[in-house]
Amino acid sequence: MSFLSIEFGLCFTLFFIVYWSLCWSLRLQNLLLLAASYGLVASFSLQSLYILLGYSVLVYLLGLLAARQPGRWFNGVLLLALVLGCFYLFKYQEFFAASVQGAFAAAGLEVSLPVLELLVPIGLSFYAFHSVSYLVSINRGEMASAPPLDLALYLAFFPSLIAGPVNRAAHLLPQIRPQAMREVLEPQRALGLIALAVVKLFLLSGWLGSQWVDPVFETPGSFTPEQVLLSVYGYSFLIYFNFSGYTNLVTGIALLLGFRLPDNFNAPYAARNLKEFWGRWHISLSRFIRDYIYIPLGGNRKGVWRGNLNMLLAMLISGLWHGASLNFILWGALHGVGLALYKLFEQLWPGFARLPGSGLLARLLTFHYVAFAWIFFRSPTLDGAWEMLGDIAQVSLVGLDSATGVALLACVLYVATYPQWLATLRQGFSASQRLPWQLYPLPLAVFVSLVIFASQSGVPGFIYASF
Amino acid sequence: MGAARTLYALVVATGLLFWLNQDSISLYCQQKYHDSCELPVLGQLPAWRLGAGLTTALEQGRDSFLDSLSGQATVAQAPPVVELPAPMPVVSVDLQAPVAKPVHVAATAAHPVAPVQVPAAAPVVVKPPLPQMVAPGTLASLAAGDEVFLVGDSLMQGVAPHLANSLRKRYQIHTINLSRQSTGLAYPGFFNWPKTVAETLASAPKIRLMVVFLGPNDPWDMPQGKGKPFLRFKSPEWEVAYRERIDAILEQAREHNVQVIWVGPPNMEKSRLSTAMNYLSGLYQERTAQFGQHYVSANPILGYPDEQFSYTVQTPEGKRVKVRVDDGIHFTISGQKMIAAQVLSLISFPVLTATGH
Numbered sequence: 001m002s003f004l005s006i007e008f009g010l011c012f013t014l015f016f017i018v019y020w021s022l023c024w025s026l027r028l029q030n031l032l033l034l035a036a037s038y039g040l041v042a043s044f045s046l047q048s049l050y051i052l053l054g055y056s057v058l059v060y061l062l063g064l065l066a067a068r069q070p071g072r073w074f075n076g077v078l079l080l081a082l083v084l085g086c087f088y089l090f091k092y093q094e095f096f097a098a099s100v101q102g103a104f105a106a107a108g109l110e111v112s113l114p115v116l117e118l119l120v121p122i123g124l125s126f127y128a129f130h131s132v133s134y135l136v137s138i139n140r141g142e143m144a145s146a147p148p149l150d151l152a153l154y155l156a157f158f159p160s161l162i163a164g165p166v167n168r169a170a171h172l173l174p175q176i177r178p179q180a181m182r183e184v185l186e187p188q189r190a191l192g193l194i195a196l197a198v199v200k201l202f203l204l205s206g207w208l209g210s211q212w213v214d215p216v217f218e219t220p221g222s223f224t225p226e227q228v229l230l231s232v233y234g235y236s237f238l239i240y241f242n243f244s245g246y247t248n249l250v251t252g253i254a255l256l257l258g259f260r261l262p263d264n265f266n267a268p269y270a271a272r273n274l275k276e277f278w279g280r281w282h283i284s285l286s287r288f289i290r291d292y293i294y295i296p297l298g299g300n301r302k303g304v305w306r307g308n309l310n311m312l313l314a315m316l317i318s319g320l321w322h323g324a325s326l327n328f329i330l331w332g333a334l335h336g337v338g339l340a341l342y343k344l345f346e347q348l349w350p351g352f353a354r355l356p357g358s359g360l361l362a363r364l365l366t367f368h369y370v371a372f373a374w375i376f377f378r379s380p381t382l383d384g385a386w387e388m389l390g391d392i393a394q395v396s397l398v399g400l401d402s403a404t405g406v407a408l409l410a411c412v413l414y415v416a417t418y419p420q421w422l423a424t425l426r427q428g429f430s431a432s433q434r435l436p437w438q439l440y441p442l443p444l445a446v447f448v449s450l451v452i453f454a455s456q457s458g459v460p461g462f463i464y465a466s467f
Numbered sequence: 468m469g470a471a472r473t474l475y476a477l478v479v480a481t482g483l484l485f486w487l488n489q490d491s492i493s494l495y496c497q498q499k500y501h502d503s504c505e506l507p508v509l510g511q512l513p514a515w516r517l518g519a520g521l522t523t524a525l526e527q528g529r530d531s532f533l534d535s536l537s538g539q540a541t542v543a544q545a546p547p548v549v550e551l552p553a554p555m556p557v558v559s560v561d562l563q564a565p566v567a568k569p570v571h572v573a574a575t576a577a578h579p580v581a582p583v584q585v586p587a588a589a590p591v592v593v594k595p596p597l598p599q600m601v602a603p604g605t606l607a608s609l610a611a612g613d614e615v616f617l618v619g620d621s622l623m624q625g626v627a628p629h630l631a632n633s634l635r636k637r638y639q640i641h642t643i644n645l646s647r648q649s650t651g652l653a654y655p656g657f658f659n660w661p662k663t664v665a666e667t668l669a670s671a672p673k674i675r676l677m678v679v680f681l682g683p684n685d686p687w688d689m690p691q692g693k694g695k696p697f698l699r700f701k702s703p704e705w706e707v708a709y710r711e712r713i714d715a716i717l718e719q720a721r722e723h724n725v726q727v728i729w730v731g732p733p734n735m736e737k738s739r740l741s742t743a744m745n746y747l748s749g750l751y752q753e754r755t756a757q758f759g760q761h762y763v764s765a766n767p768i769l770g771y772p773d774e775q776f777s778y779t780v781q782t783p784e785g786k787r788v789k790v791r792v793d794d795g796i797h798f799t800i801s802g803q804k805m806i807a808a809q810v811l812s813l814i815s816f817p818v819l820t821a822t823g824h
Contacts, residue, residue: 006492013477020470094789119793184469191476218628219642222635256473380628380800441476445483452488453525 037158048121059131063145066138075139095324123161134169159250165264165284182258193252200245202455208238220387225394226404233411236371272362312336334373486518498657501687605815606761607726613675621648623680629807651684652712661715668723682732686743717758733765734776736795768809
């Protein structure tokens with residue numbers, strides 16, 4: 001069931017009524033949340049539910065062990081075995097088996113690795129991350145192990161189960177067991193966020209996908225170089241609208257249930273360098289990778305080269321997490337190398353940021369580098385990505401003298417003036433929040449209707465739900 | 468307190484959204500739950516219908532605005548290369564084809580038709596669409612400058628890019644791909660393929676081949692008009708209506724001298740859906756034969772014998788390849804490529820292959 005479907009809207013309204021009529025009992029509210037979360041998983045597939053249940057039991061047992069023997073080496077090993085085992089079994093079997101077989105075949109050996117046919121359980125990537133945060137915190141002695149039902153809800157909490165944001169145990173578990181009675185948090189902002197999600201998902205990402213992006217990425221080569229470039233700009237906006245829209249949606253839903261999810265986006269294309277970009281894009285994942293991969297690898301404590309290597313490794317792992325293909329690995333590598341180059345640049349020319357116009361130049365450069373890397377991220381095949389790059393290399397002044405050229409210029413101007421747009425939009429959003437609560441739903445519903453009216457039909461997909 | 472206010476906002480906003488979008492919601496409901504989903508009393512009240520009226524008026528305003536705008540744009544410059552059709556207005560298919568008395572359609576040896584005894588539409592004169600040379604082993608032929616038109620649902624959406632890429636790279640043939648998820652022939656109010664095909668063939672005269680691949684969205688009861696009961700899936704009336712829609716597409720192809728390769732949907736994981744696909748395939752096969760066009764089932768392409776379903780197939784090299792994704796309906800990239808390759812192998816490209824590429 002998609003979070004943006006009519007069915008979900010109706011179910012949620014009913015759920016909302018029952019949930020808040022139980023506000024006198026945290027225990028019942030939590031049980032209801034857990035049942036709803038499991039119901040949602042089961043609506044995708046029963047098998048996904050069984051796997052989530054099994055995973056939760058294992059995490060609970062590991063949590064008890066880590067609480068009894070904190071700081072011992074085997075806690076880390078068991079956790080790693082659990083997470084890597086699940087990822088291998090459900091996400092990477094085919095990719096690794098094919099790669100290993102290919103490598104042996106190149107050496108003239110025929111090796112056949114067993115591949116079990118398993119369906120990828122819904123939400124696995126995210127509850128696996130949640131379990132890492134939980135078990136590491138216990139192992140470090142930062143918290144006690146949680147009661148089984150609290151832990152089950154922490155792992156399965158439905159707003160963040162399917163596509164994040166990535167929660168931390170220290171942040172979400174206390175909200176599952178709050179000191180005072182739960183209440184709806186910032187109701188008007190929550191509804192505003194859901195409306196914003198409708199704009200971003202139905203209207204903007206839907207339109208960009210069908211008009212600028214999908215035709216080109218699916219059949220690269222039948223378009224002019226300018227159209228190919230436009231599709232890359234288009235995809236850069238699309239993935240932002242899609243994913244940040246999704247985050248707005250689940251953040252709004254969680255607020256309505258009395259929960260606060262971690263921040264995930266903060267105007268990423270306003271970043272002036274890649275480091276800043278990763279502080280603004282999928283923030284909860286970036287921080288997860290920093291805290292649980294980059295720093296344990298040694299971070300930047302072991303010299304410049306080792307630091308850069310760790311960063312590259314962390315970005316490669318991030319790439320591989322997004323999908324088992326060379327394209328995603330290349331995407332990760334491009335970001336790893338880009339970050340290292342930025343560090344080098346910063347050391348060679350520390351005064352750059354003080355030059356007039358440097359901010360604008362830095363933003364445009366960062367956006368274009370990120371957009372360049374998105375080509376590999378979106379392209380279904382590596383050949384397709386190379387072909388598109390070859391096409392873009394042929395962009396000419398003559399070709400730019402067209403409607404596509406005007407659209408390209410508009411994209412660049414949009415990125416250039418992004419901070420101004422952002423300020424205006426944020427003012428507009430906060431102005432809408434000052435409407436009296438009795439009136440608020442009317443303009444909200446009319447606004448959403450207009451957005452749906454201007455959008456294409458169909459329930460939009462969430463890109464990040466498949467990672 | 469906060470919860471009560473929020474509930475008030477939720478209910479008011481939801482009510483308003485339903486009021487304004489009642490027609491789209493009803494179409495969505497038809498397409499997904501195969502039921503008219505009309506609200507018992509409220510649905511007929513003028514005050515309730517006013518919401519739908521407002522939206523319809525707004526839609527008409529938008530359409531005429533876009534029409535006049537695009538009318539000017541076409542004078543100024545060429546239309547964009549790829550353009551998805553705008554969402555179709557609510558138009559019920561009105562194909563008042565004379566229904567003849569029940570005729571048993573005999574299965575031919577070359578095209579073993581599922582033995583369905585059904586009332587067929589008026590007999591159609593069988594005429595091959597083009598007097599072109601079709602190479603042995605192929606069903607259709609294309610020449611330089613011809614275009615290919617791809618029609619279908621999400622099955623076609625997966626296959627289309629591979630077809631389009633190969634056609635372009637190997638033969639420099641342009642493709643018009645209008646495939647769109649959740650579409651079929653059963654819910655013309657949601658998306659009307661006969662109408663879309665008619666418009667596309669009229670506006671793109673270079674189209675010489677149409678490849679159709681759909682089915683899984685169709686095996687349900689279907690609406691026959693506002694206020695009337697739904698036609699039961701597989702009932703004779705259902706079949707007549709469905710057949711008319713297949714015919715409408717094939718008729719358009721014949722009028723524009725376009726060859727058709729109709730790809731029948733393969734077996735599905737769920738047996739109910741799989742049986743239904745078999746039944747629909749029988750109709751596609753029968754109608755395409757009647758029009759002298761071509762039908763290929765996706766089953767042999769994926770190596771499925773009879774009514775079996777499998778996620779994987781054995782390639783001639785002995786490797787097991789996954790061809791279906793986990794939903795048991797759609798294809799993996801390998802599966803999409805296999806189907807695209809098979810369809811391509813049915814087309815001969817005499818002039819272009821001779822020049823080599």
